[in-house]
Each structure stands twice: as C-alpha cells, then as structure tokens.
Amino acid sequence: MLLEKNLPLKNLTSIKIGGRALYYAEPKDLKELKEVIKLSQVRDIPLFILGNGSNTILGDIKGLVLHTKNLSGLSVQQKNGKLRVEALSGTPLKEIIKLAVKENLKGIYKLLGFPASVGGAVSMNAGAFGVEISDFLKEVYFLSWEGELIKASRKELEFSYRKTPFPKLGIIYKAVLEFERSCEPILSDYNRIRKVRKEKQPINLPTSGSTFKNPEGDYAGRLLEKAGLKGFRLRELAFSEKHANFLVNLGNASFSEARDLINLAKEKVYDAFGVILKEEVKLIESSRSDGWKVLGA
Numbered sequence: 001m002l003l004e005k006n007l008p009l010k011n012l013t014s015i016k017i018g019g020r021a022l023y024y025a026e027p028k029d030l031k032e033l034k035e036v037i038k039l040s041q042v043r044d045i046p047l048f049i050l051g052n053g054s055n056t057i058l059g060d061i062k063g064l065v066l067h068t069k070n071l072s073g074l075s076v077q078q079k080n081g082k083l084r085v086e087a088l089s090g091t092p093l094k095e096i097i098k099l100a101v102k103e104n105l106k107g108i109y110k111l112l113g114f115p116a117s118v119g120g121a122v123s124m125n126a127g128a129f130g131v132e133i134s135d136f137l138k139e140v141y142f143l144s145w146e147g148e149l150i151k152a153s154r155k156e157l158e159f160s161y162r163k164t165p166f167p168k169l170g171i172i173y174k175a176v177l178e179f180e181r182s183c184e185p186i187l188s189d190y191n192r193i194r195k196v197r198k199e200k201q202p203i204n205l206p207t208s209g210s211t212f213k214n215p216e217g218d219y220a221g222r223l224l225e226k227a228g229l230k231g232f233r234l235r236e237l238a239f240s241e242k243h244a245n246f247l248v249n250l251g252n253a254s255f256s257e258a259r260d261l262i263n264l265a266k267e268k269v270y271d272a273f274g275v276i277l278k279e280e281v282k283l284i285e286s287s288r289s290d291g292w293k294v295l296g297a
C-alpha cells in the first residue's frame with residue numbers, strides 16, 4: 001500500500017486549513033487498515049483518523065493521517081418492512097440521505113446538507129433538527145487498537161450530544177443502521193430544512209460547521225453574538241456574519257489563527273456570561289515526540 005510523505009492536508013478539510021502530514025494513507029480494505037494502524041504503532045507516532053474533514057481543523061501532524069475515503073460502500077436490505085443499511089465508514093453520508101429521499105424514510109433526511117462520512121458522523125454523533133445518527137444505529141463494527149474487529153450493538157455503546165466512545169475505542173469500520181418508511185411524504189420538510197441551512201449558514205464558504213457545542217439550555221451562537229463575535233475577524237479567519245458559531249476561512253487562514261480566534265472567543269464569552277464554551281470542532285496538531293496515541297480521542 002502506498003504511504004505518502006509530507007502530504008499537504010489543507011484540501012482534505014472543508015474549512016481548507018491544514019499543515020502537512022508526515023505520513024498519509026488511504027487504506028482500501030480491512031487488511032490494509034490493520035497494516036496502517038500497526039505501522040503507526042511500530043513507528044511510535046501519533047495517528048489521526050480522517051473522515052471527510054468537515055469537523056476538523058488540522059495543523060502539522062508529525063504522525064500518520066489515515067483517510068477513510070476508500071473504505072466506502074453501501075448495502076441495503078428490506079427487513080420486516082424496514083430498511084437495513086450497512087455502510088462502510090468512508091461512505092459519504094449524503095448517499096444515505098439520497099436513499100432516504102428515494103425511499104421516503106423517516107428522520108434521517110434531517111441530516112442533509114453537511115459533508116460528513118458515515119464514520120465521522122457516527123464518531124461525532126452528528127445531529128440536526130431533533131435527530132441524531134445514533135437514533136438509527138443498530139450495530140457498529142470497529143477495529144480495536146489491539147487489531148481486533150469487534151461488533152458492538154447500539155445498546156452497548158454510549159452516545160449523547162456530540163459525544164461517543166470513538167475514536168477512543170477504535171476505528172469505525174462499518175455502521176449498521178435501520179430506517180422506517182414515513183406515512184407522510186418527507187420531501188416538503190426536506191426542502192424546508194435545505195432552505196433554512198442556505199439562509200442561516202455560510203454553506204458557500206469554507207467552514208467546519210459549529211465551532212462550539214451548545215451549553216446546556218442555551219446556544220453557543222447566541223452567546224457568541226451577544227459577546228460581539230458575529231462577523232469578528234482575525235486576519236483571514238472570521239466568525240460568520242450569517243451564523244456566529246461558524247468559522248469561515250476568508251482566504252488562506254492558518255491553524256494558529258484558528259486556535260487564537262477560538263481561544264479569544266472562549267475568553268470573551270466567559271468574561272461576558274461566565275460560561276465555558278467547549279469546542280465541537282476538532283483542532284488537531286501533533287509533534288513526533290508525542291509517541292503513539294490516537295489524536296482527537
């Protein structure tokens with residue numbers, strides 16, 4: 001399998017910020033996946049699992065970046081009137097959304113409009129408009145860091161708001177999801193959500209979605225706006241004029257700009273409201289001396 005060296009990462013994230021990866025691999029099957037993980041362990045360098053990079057801001061990774069894009073494929077079965085979907089981790093989530101529209105499936109269509117991979121969505125427990133991907137999850141097949149393929153049922157795993165046991169437990173290889181058909185046509189609600197996203201989110205600019213998680217009982221966007229951060233710019237990076245919780249890259253923004261702006265926003269919100277915002281976005285960089293560890297876990 002081809003291992004690339006010194007690969008620029010910028011174009012692998014939706015916000016288009018990235019340093020370089022010392023090593024980079026795109027395994028195409030389970031055997032190669034195991035090999036890549038082993039390699040990072042043998043060389044004692046940090047490992048980062050990259051899905052579609054839509055929740056990630058990357059600096060220099062003096063380790064190994066493992067991209068899941070080639071672990072892709074969907075299979076669909078009818079079971080007791082429901083649809084059982086098996087999706088490899090690198091499959092774009094939008095393929096499941098397309099299926100939902102075609103088959104008029106309940107709920108999952110609400111996760112339209114963000115460029116996740118299935119593995120990234122499960123690992124983040126992605127959610128929107130009152131649904132989370134874990135609502136549809138039946139099983140996860142993951143490769144443990146000891147190299148064993150494990151099948152876990154949804155009930156054995158803890159999912160909450162943007163919180164899951166992954167990638168701490170291992171790398172998600174395949175997700176099994178189950179969907180019911182809706183009695184009502186879903187298309188008008190699908191179009192309504194599409195319109196809301198277009199109007200309220202800067203989807204035409206490089207962004208990584210929500211920067212901070214919503215604190216309990218409030219919205220990070222509201223607090224950021226009240227603290228004067230809506231539209232606030234630091235060199236090439238800004239909190240969007242459309243949605244205060246979305247960072248947008250206005251040109252050639254860097255990892256350190258992202259880190260500085262995020263820290264500044266946290267300080268301002270804390271000073272104004274006494275609330276400590278927690279990052280939803282994964283800010284990842286590493287030095288070689290970090291040794292083997294899973295970044296972002």
Ligand SMILES: Cc1cc2nc3c(=O)[nH]c(=O)nc-3n(C[C@H](O)[C@H](O)[C@H](O)COP(=O)(O)OP(=O)(O)OC[C@H]3O[C@@H](n4cnc5c(N)ncnc54)[C@H](O)[C@@H]3O)c2cc1C
Binds near residue numbers: 048051068201207296
């Ligand atoms: C315009 C826009 C709108 C968005 N709106 C929403 C929204 O409404 N709701 C929402 O929840 N998110 C939203 N997001 C954020 C983002 O799309 C989601 O968090 C998405 O689930 C990330 O998937 P990804 O494949 O891009 O993950 P990445 O960014 O590549 O990775 C995210 C994390 O998951 C881990 N990971 C990835 N693949 C695996 C795997 N196979 N096994 C184990 N760990 C893995 C990574 O190591 C990292 O820690 C939005 C983003 C954008 C750009």
